[in-house]
Amino acid sequence: MTVAAAAEDLPRFDAGALVSQWGLAPLPLVVTVWATGLYVLGVVTLHRRGDSWPVGRSIAWGIGMLAFYVATSSGLAAYDTVLISVHMVQHMVLSMVVPLSLALGAPVTLALRTLPRRPRGWLLAVLHSRLAKVLGFPPLAFGLYVISPWALYFSGWYEASLRSTYVHEMMHVHLVVVGALFFWPIVGADPLPGRVPHLFRLLLTVMTLPFHAFLGITIMGQKTLLGGDWYPSLHDGPMAAWLPDPLEDQHLAGGILWAAGDLVGLSFFFVLFAQWVRASMKEAEREDRRLDRLERQERLAAAQTRPPGSAEAE
Incomplete structure (x- = not known):
């Protein structure tokens, strides 16, 4: 059955x-x-052997999977070929909310802690492979993330996704995968290739905001309909009584892209900032403990080299 x-x-x-x-x-x-x-x-396996797993990571994974299922099975999926504004909400959920939430769930770390020896070895081999290093290269992931939406909406790809079920589903997969390639190394919860210092993570996040805003503004200003004659043709069918003007709905979609991109991007910025502060505090604690150990060692060495009877003479 086709999407039509x-x-x-x-x-x-x-x-x-x-x-x-x-x-x-x-x-x-x-x-x-x-x-x-x-x-x-995996979480149950850890608890059974007496190990802990952060509740926040489990919640993040649950939110990510719930968002994925809602975006692909609820009314958002039913109307994503009828209203481009609904499609845009689905787009933002799949490309930003789902990858970010799943990355915060740290599934790779969970797998490494719970898998048997041989599967764990396979996973480590994949993580250290040349392909993983290339895909995890932050500038490449950033380029894919900001260019893909432009390629989607200003080529024949989007119209093809409206007319073909297969292309439509592959578009969903593409949105999630590209979002994961961008967010996963930046979040830094899993030991993946491409992890960079916190300052660079913040910089990459800030750099995505203008691209979403500019794309949203461009779509809002478009006089040509995205998807060709797909949306106008729906007005000839039984939904004509309630369907909005296609161009007005497209302008609404551009506004959703602009606002949602900035909202999620800024939220992610604060998540990264909180991670940076927490990592800095842990690093400071480790440095304090190191200095304390050095001080104790120096005192012990001084006591051992002190001449006999010096303490009594004092």
């Missing part, structure tokens, strides 16, 4: 439609169940 067939008739989009138009898409359901189940299994 799936978008033939839907009720007016509102908050209730997000729930009433929920579907059971096989691929998102399988991915969500397996990814959540394996993560829970």
